[in-house]
Amino acid sequence: MASKLKSLGIEVQTNVGGTGVIGLLKGGKKGKVVGLRADMDALPVTEGVDVPFKSKNVGVMHACGHDTHVAMLLGAAMLLAKHKDNLAGSVKFLFQPAEEHGGRGGAKPMIEDGAMQNPKVDYVFGLHIAGDHPSRTFALRGGALMAAPDSFTITILGKGGHGSEPDKTIDPIFVSAQVITALQAIKSRMLEQTKPLVVSVCSIHSGSKDNIIPDDAVLQGTIRTLDEKIRTKAKKYVASVTKSVCMAFGAKCKVEFMEDAYPVTYNNEKVAGKTFKILREIKGTRTIKTEPIMGGEDFSRFLQKAPGVFYFLGTYNKEKGCIAPNHSSKFKVDEDVLKYGAVSLAKLAMEFGAS
Ligand SMILES: [Zn+2]
Numbered sequence: 001m002a003s004k005l006k007s008l009g010i011e012v013q014t015n016v017g018g019t020g021v022i023g024l025l026k027g028g029k030k031g032k033v034v035g036l037r038a039d040m041d042a043l044p045v046t047e048g049v050d051v052p053f054k055s056k057n058v059g060v061m062h063a064c065g066h067d068t069h070v071a072m073l074l075g076a077a078m079l080l081a082k083h084k085d086n087l088a089g090s091v092k093f094l095f096q097p098a099e100e101h102g103g104r105g106g107a108k109p110m111i112e113d114g115a116m117q118n119p120k121v122d123y124v125f126g127l128h129i130a131g132d133h134p135s136r137t138f139a140l141r142g143g144a145l146m147a148a149p150d151s152f153t154i155t156i157l158g159k160g161g162h163g164s165e166p167d168k169t170i171d172p173i174f175v176s177a178q179v180i181t182a183l184q185a186i187k188s189r190m191l192e193q194t195k196p197l198v199v200s201v202c203s204i205h206s207g208s209k210d211n212i213i214p215d216d217a218v219l220q221g222t223i224r225t226l227d228e229k230i231r232t233k234a235k236k237y238v239a240s241v242t243k244s245v246c247m248a249f250g251a252k253c254k255v256e257f258m259e260d261a262y263p264v265t266y267n268n269e270k271v272a273g274k275t276f277k278i279l280r281e282i283k284g285t286r287t288i289k290t291e292p293i294m295g296g297e298d299f300s301r302f303l304q305k306a307p308g309v310f311y312f313l314g315t316y317n318k319e320k321g322c323i324a325p326n327h328s329s330k331f332k333v334d335e336d337v338l339k340y341g342a343v344s345l346a347k348l349a350m351e352f353g354a355s
């Protein structure tokens with residue numbers, strides 16, 4: 001990738017925030033600095049589709065299509081390098097690792113390593129391939145597009161004993177059941193009904209045998225929000241509801257949230273408006289306004305540093321057998337859409353560079 005960029009006459013910086021790579025292309029005219037980001041990482045999934053470009057590593061596959069993000073950004077780099085005399089400003093190509101990592105992720109260390117400075121990025125764009133939109137369809141919206149994903153771990157500390165004598169114990173499994181049920185009241189009874197919120201307990205570990213009440217139970221789950229104020233409140237309520245329920249039954253608890261969780265992916269309204277217009281000019285594609293989704297994305301961190309847009313390019317195509325969603329072992333991209341993705345990134349760089 002770095003050598004491909006160099007061969008196009010693009011300045012390259014490697015090992016940015018770990019294994020990140022940055023390319024800088026200076027245009028022939030004065031203008032703004034536009035950042036274009038592609039994440040590069042794969043997922044721990046064994047590829048279930050037999051294609052010539054299938055993963056060579058068993059148990060690891062590009063189930064989220066980040067390989068296509070790299071291909072499309074390199075395509076955009078080739079287009080822009082060819083037309084650099086007409087390019088106003090500069091384009092920064094941000095190849096980012098570890099998007100799927102959660103928590104610290106890959107965007108944060110790249111930003112800490114100066115990715116958005118020298119030259120300072122004025123606008124930033126990120127493109128994601130999407131199995132749930134039809135092929136050749138761009139999908140975006142102004143405002144909140146993706147959720148902040150806050151993982152939590154709840155440890156409930158009871159007092160174990162014989163299964164036949166629950167009165168002599170503090171049963172952490174019983175208390176867990178009350179906590180799981182009570183947490184749903186945050187969405188249904190405690191927060192504004194017009195604000196999206198998901199609270200899911202996704203794992204519960206406790207106990208070893210049918211007639212032993214265990215000492216403790218560990219629950220893990222996730223909170224998804226599209227608004228930073230609701231996010232703060234929801235986290236506070238998860239902690240307070242858990243503590244109150246535990247206290248009611250004499251149990252102790254510890255509530256921990258994952259540090260450095262990704263923020264809400266927030267598209268600048270003005271930039272989104274202009275992006276709609278630019279994408280709609282690309283022949284052979286259509287552009288739609290989409291609803292927000294409750295998945296998380298660390299492109300949100302770049303959007304905290306510069307106004308910009310994260311948008312999707314659909315790849316659902318029944319005739320070509322591209323029907324599985326992202327993260328599925330059967331995920332297969334309609335390769336014919338990649339050229340449109342590359343053109344869209346190049347066009348955004350040209351137009352926003354000259355703005
Ligand atoms: Zn993913």
Ligand SMILES: [Zn+2]
Binds near residue numbers: 064065066
């Ligand atoms: Zn992804």
